[in-house]
Amino acid sequence: MGGVGKTELALQYALKYQENYPGGLCWLQVRGADLGTQLISFGRRDLGLTIPDELEFNDQVRYCWRNWPQGTVLIVLDDVPSFSKDYKKRIEPYLPPAQSRFKVLITSRQRPGASYRRIDLDVLSPEAALKLLESLVGKERIDKELKEAEALCEWLGYLPLGLELVGRYLDLDQSLTIAKVQKRLEKKKLATKALLCPTEQGEMTAQLGVAAAYELSWQELPPEAQQLGCRLSLFATAPFDWPLVESCLIETEDEDDSEEEQEELEELRDRFLVNPNMLALTENKTYRLHPLIREFFQTKLAQLPEADSYKQSFCQAMAAKAKEIPKTPTRDQIAAVTPAIPHLAEAATVFTNWIRDEDLLSLFTGLGRFYEGQGSYNQAERWWELCLEITRSRLGEKHPDVATSLNHLAENYFNQGRYDQAQSLYVKALELRKELLGEEHPDVAETFNDLAVFLEDQGLFDRSESFFLKALEIRKTLLSEDHPDLVLSLNNLGRVYWIQERYDQAKSLLDQALEMTKKLLSEDHPYKIYILNNLGALYSAQGDYHQAEDLYHKALEIARHRLSEKHPHVAHILNNLANLYNLQGQYDQAEPLLLQALDIIKPCLGKKYPHVAHILNGLGNLYNLQGQYDQAETFYQQALKIRQHWLGEQHPHIAESLNRLADLYYSQEQYDQAETFYQQALKIRQHWLGEQHPHIAESLNRLADLYYSQEQYDQAETFYMQALEMRKGCLGEQHPHIADSLNNLANLYYSQEQYDQAEPLYQQALDMNKKLLGRKHIYVAHILNNLANLYNIQGQYDQAKPLYIEALDMKKQLLGKNHPDLVVSLNNLANFYYSQEQYDQSETFYMQALEMRKGCLGEQHPHIADSLNRLADLYYSQEQYDQAETFYMQALEMRKGCLGEQHPHIADSLNNLANFYYSQEQYNQAEPLYIEALEIAERKLGSNHPKTVTCRDNLERLRDIRNNP
Template sequence: MINRGTPHFVGRDPQLEQLHREFQQTDQLVICAIAGMGGVGKTELALQYALNNQHNYPGGLCWFPVRGLDLGTQVVNFARSKLGLTIPDQLEFNQQVEYCWGHWPEGTALIVLDDVPSFSNDYKQRIQPYLPPAQSRFKVLVTSRQRPGASYRRIDLDVLSAEAALELLRKLVGKERIEKELTEAQALCEWLGYLPLGLELVGRYLDIHPNLTIPKVQKRLEKKKLAAKALLYQTEQGDITAQLGVAAAFELSWEDLKDCPEAQKLGCRLSLFAPAPFDWFLVEKCVIETEDEEEWEEEQEELEELRDSFLVNRNLLQLTEQQTYRLHQLIREFFLAKLAQLPEADSYKQSFCQTMVAVAQEIPDTPTLEIIASVNPAIPHLVETATVLTDWLRDEDLIWPLTGLGKFYYGQGIYDQAEVWWKQCLEITRSRLGHHHPVVATSRTNLGLIYHSMGQYQQAEHLNQQALELFKQRLGHHHPLVATSLHNLAALYCSMGSYEQAEHLNQQALELFKHRLGHHHPLVATGLNNLAGLYCSMGRYEQAEHLNQQALELFKQRLGHHHPLVATGLNNLAGLYCSMGRYEQAEHLNQQALELFKHRLGHHHPLVATGLNNLAALYQLMGRYDQAEPLNQQALELFKQRLGHHHPLVATSLNNLAFLYQSMERYDQAEPLLPQALEIAEQMLGSNHPNTVTYRKNLESLRDIKK
């Protein structure tokens, strides 16, 4: 987790001593922040402190990069992979992180949080909850551009002293060469603002050009300084001269590429990626246009040569341990400014957008864990496309980056994030394409799905109805998207308890799917599955069973036996058999569905909670109360965690748990649950919804028993 650090570390002994003093506190958790401008050496100071003081931390040193990454996830992953901890899956995420800290190796431990973007609400929500407990054995070292509040121990890191800057140049370039041009070297350090990053880059530049004089270097820097001022955009307070020094140092590296304009252009194209690691194959897709295999391989080799010999070799591009690439944030800003000057800038942005559109189009409605892992590195770059580069998206592609982001989060059950992206999608498509474009209808459809899943049925109904009318108006009554819209509206009405409306729409959608897509399309299976679920709710079990079996076989045939929709089909058929009293068949299918949900979607997906809930209900009917109770409790907690405390499925879970306690004659535990379930149902579903009526009757029955 800890790198070796630079061999040219100078001028920071007082700060190292101050850090050591700050961490001598033994009565409580100590958090110390190193604050300073970009390029001033915050990370290097933290690294050198950690390396020099390993003996003081028998509990270990752990380094977590924070910017753009989730701290809690990193802690859990580190504990699993490096500490060998087995973390109970049933714990909520916050509890999993607490479990990790609670089982950390004995002894004082140093935890470094590198590059915290800010100490505002984002810090309080994404970092603070996952910090170690308030125990004196944990020492937390934070690096950040932003100064934290007065409650933090803080070291404000300034640029190097004139003496230290000169010493750094001596180490980089050679003592004899610097002493020969000492006055000029001092002037160069001053011009660079004594900033470590600028000194490092210029020192390396001098080292690889042994015949270049220091006055010549400074002359080049001074010639470029006006351009340099325009190349750095700095929102935080800091030394203006130092910022100029960094930009000018980058300008030298750019000038060094003048004999290879293709390398310069590649650097500019890389600046279109978000300030996060990216896979190289995405660059290849952006840059290489030929479809001929042999030509493609030749261009691939040329691209690799530009990357390795010109960008990586000159420290303009970083290769990460994960074999991805990234630009330093300031270098990225430098290349962005250069990109704006290129006549090809618009075409480069369009190519980048088309590449990210292709990534978004590969994200399915229900992404599995494997797909999530594979697409996750591209998410920051999809965000960049969806927020910064929309002007360079073609009209026909406009919807895709935002739709892909929505699917990424919706498929994981992270509905609030999906809502953000799909609301933005609706706004952008309406703004550019007008209110009556079919893509706007698709945006409404997606947003309707979110609100349905969130239990906000009235909003979902309004959006679905608008989408359906717009599809009919613009595409005709027999288009597949009309069928999809009918299907979504039918599923919503089923959830709302409006079974007659749902049946009519379901049948329409199913017939249209068959007519336009063929009888064996996966959407036909989805239509069969939903109609079966409706018939089960209506007590028409024989019709439901036939449709369920058809849907399940079609899912297996078209999608494979391990697709999440197969798990949905198994789960629905199990629920039907449970209602029909065929408990043994139901149990087998329930268990299959639950394992498949966990395996493909992860243990914390809302569909896993549904599977747990259904299996618990089955065990209750079978009189296996001891098995039912923990499953009910797991389902309830998972529903609350992923859907919020006021979702209709939370009400269902509360009702089921109360009914279980009633069956076990644990009336005092059952009694507080039913009013909660009834209140949620009345608020979210209305007083006349079948579920609300059931919960009310259950509450009355329980009170009668207790009289």
């Protein structure tokens, strides 16, 4: 290739090592000159030879060689045009004799045969190119415009000739900026003055500008090779596979004719473009034009009458390639099409006017799918937006392709969490498709399905279900029974059923979808990822954690294999798996998965997208469960801010974040803050979902729990009743959420010692859950525990004990033998034996609970302090005062370490320790503890909180005794 510095390198070598050649240096220009004449002139002029005129011309040449001065000689043959027959005729007769003292150095744009020792020159590295430019214009100018200088080097393709010409051009005008030269180059291409050889070359070796240098090579090409070069210039500057070129140039469908054309193209390519280095063969067996050669060929293409036809063929071929990209491309499919993407993009942006109307959608859809298939939604967005813009401009507003473009862009916005924009476009797409295609069409079904996914995400389950059913009905009517689109419809409808806890219906549909994938698609088809993930969520919701974990792992394996390690779907499954481990108390396993998911999703979507907030909430849950409240709050707040930024203040996802924060404050007994956030979440849900919705009932239930914890029983009962009635209205009389409301009301009556009202509610809830969820379910175990507590407190020990044991055994079976939820059952059994003064058995269960908590939560956790406190109470009851004091003190110190000095639980521990000293008449030690407990309670809970009242009463009782001994 011209311009890489072959002549300059040969010259630098000759000058540097001239002492190694005492016989002299002879520089002979080959292209456009007679070699023999130059040699004879050199002999007479530089060697002082008297060459007899009567000798034949070739004999005069041989005379020069015979009489050459002694010593090693360097002969440079610069710019040999060819090593073919022309070489044998024009050059071989004049080469020196085969003596070791004659060393011949040849520069050429062509590749010589294998017998030559060859050094191939390429363009410079980016670093070397920048260094060359710096040597010409000065370090100060480069430092001032470093990014512009790097971009300039890249535009010039790191070609030494281009860099030297532009560098000297800049040096002539010190006021000229690099950025301005770049603009001139982009506008005028090779005709820019900076790329023309200056009239005063100074120290430049090159005699020609870039275009003139390439013109020499162009003139040596046959017309067919010139045409091929022009057509290759349509490709982007990136490498391209040769079959992609063939798809543009070979139009015949006849196999024999096609093979013949392939051979002819390969011959032209290798002999006339690759061999003279005008076309580079890369290490990956792809081909690439140097940017400046590409510019040169494009100027020649513009002069051809067939230029428009060539551009149309190029665009057609790129559209055909784009059609090969499926909606959910696998990792292998992405890898296979990746080399073609820059060229598809070139067709879509540079040659838009030459794309046929029928190819517009295919080309842009392929590009959008390519990036979305890797989770790069922001990169895909550009292509979907451009697709909509161009289809509207070219085809008009009322065209099916415009509707499809709207649908694609809506899906992209949805995946990025831009919900308002997504909804608007989905609605437009649906209306347009109905208008143009009628109600019964696969495209209409697609939009119904996509809009249903959107509505489900927003918590609008009834509307979502309705749209999923419409999509499924249309597809069943129009498509065959074994069409892959039915798989998606069954999967999506199954998902909305499990979210609504209609588990039997959900499982039936998801199982159907899974069987269809096994029958219709490959074992590791991407559709299987969605189905396995949803089945995992279904089993998790039903408490079958082992089955759920197995399904998540299968989904994860396929996603990693088929989509890539860094795909958003992988992050989604990791998040679900982490949540599963959270449910089982396996926090050490959950945390790294959530962090992995976060690392995957951030590069795909950016650090401040709604999907990132989803994982941040998961991390908040993890730390909240472990009692790391400060960390939990940080993640919850980050998630809330991200959602507020993208979704505004009135959105269901904002309500979810507010509820998370409220739960956190509730667990720390910061009831005022919790109530504020619960109320805000309720208002948002009412605004978004209306007055009657399961999520509204959930918010009412949370508020009822809050009032219940503060012993505001009337308010709690009102909200529990409202939640129950709303759930019945929305979900029917038989639903797990109805059982939950009945259980909550029963707990309320239990706390008020209204046992006759509590028992039938517990029984109703238990029977309902057994019927709906099966006899072995975690919710069943919870109600068994509650019912056992009821019997225990009434002294009905024979009825209580078997229920406690049944609940514990069920939890062990469902959750494993080491789960935080087992602690509740162990503590209940300990309480059961404690109430009967069977202290040894009680101690055994309390100790088991303590060890289990340590195993699940570590040595420092508020729940560990709770276990220590229970043991202290036990030892106190047995008058083992030293042990009791030790455990009370340990509980206090642990709570301070975990929760800080001013937490309501600190007030509890201080009060317990004060009670201990009070009972032993150690009033001097008890009083300051009561005072400190009261101050914390008043500050954190308010003057009228039940705990505050208890602390105040205890202090007054102590003072009364001291004042009235």
